[in-house]
Amino acid sequence: MRYTVNGGPQYGAALPSQAPPATSSTTTASQATPSVAGAQANGSPPTKTHQHHGHPTATPSGPINDSVWKLAQNYTGQNFFSGWDFWNEADPTHGIVNFQDQQSAFSSGLASINDQGHAVMKVDTTPVVSGNRKSIRISTQATFTGGLVTIDVLHMPTGCGTWPAFWTTGPNWPNSGEIDIIENVHESTENLSTLHTKPGCTISPNFGASGVPSVSGAIGLNCAAAETGNTGCGLLNKNSASFGAPFNQNGGGVYAMSWDDSGISVFFFPRGSIPDDIDADSPQPQNWGTPTAHWPAATCNPAEFMNNHQIIFDTTLCGDWAGAAGVWGASGVAGQGSSCAATTGAATCEQWVQNNGGSFSEAYWEVKSVKLYQQ
Secondary structure, eight states: OOOOOSSSOSOOOOOOOOOOOSOOOOOOSSSOOOOTTSOEEOOSOOSSOOOOOOOOOOOOOSOGGGOSOEEEEEEEGGGTTTTEEEOOSOOTTOOSEEEOOHHHHHHTTSEEEOTTSOEEEEOOOOSOOSSOEEEOEEEESEEBSSEEEEEEEEEOOOSTTEEEEEEEEOSTTTTTOEEEEEEOOTTOOSOEEEEEBSTTOBOOTTOOOSSEESSOSGGGGBOBGGGTTTOOEEEEOOOTTSSHHHHHHTTOEEEEEEEETTEEEEEEEETTOOOHHHHTTOOOGGGSOSOSEEEETTTSOHHHHOOSBEEEEEEEESHHHHTSHHHHTOOSSTTOOSOHHHHHOOSSHHHHHHHOGGGGTTOEEEEEEEEEEEO
């Protein structure tokens, strides 16, 4: 996830901690060994950082076990954090966060498995800090080229100053591409899914998704990071419960990202509308209806623009996007009503974050599972 704003908006829990996992081997729910074209061991996190969503409620038809997608990696339960690396370097998007290493994350309670067996990743709520606030960023040790990723999430970070993201990316950013599955900032209620690539990848005018381009005009259809000030090509999910507080109040839901020869798609299923085939670990995206975001291979061939991706969570604060003056002062964007400048009374994002730790009680991920399937 990488995002640079030039002057303004670029789009039109206290839970119990646990000891860190004793090993770093990837948790797998099947005995399948990913192929070279699929998941591979790769312990080093990407040198790049990041960036950036929808809703069908189709009921799948046909036998659930007919899926061509087979479970290759399963991050869930007490072993959720096995197979992830904790990033503890500076935030590449310049947020005012100190990402914690694994031992510090668990000892401070910022990373834990709660009583329900869900993974929790939080932002530090110390009342006042003089510099950066502690937070969590993790990336999978396994990499993949082509696949289907699902995340069952009950709660995502929200609130003024926050910039959470769930995304994938490859080495040598942006040449290996980036797929932002869940992302937005502050008190937004609409999710933004985005691609960031080298030049040549675009959104087709008939892109076949329910989302709408996050930037109007031709630039909003261009995915090249170098040609768009790093904004890439995003599609905004107009479902007002696809992100932030309304998403959490609904008990969350499932996001799914499919990447195959036909292109890349993102689907969103609110709690209560999750297809049975997902619950059965036999996903059949052909039965899921219209995706909320789609980038057809005809105008952005994944074989050319995407390879060797890791899956990443992070929650940064302020930074290149959320900390931009025009975004801090923006209202009526992506479902957010009043601006954070107006609701907090703080002149800047940084001022708010450093002096109001209690306001980050909702700035946490609670995740039931992340799963990677491959054909």
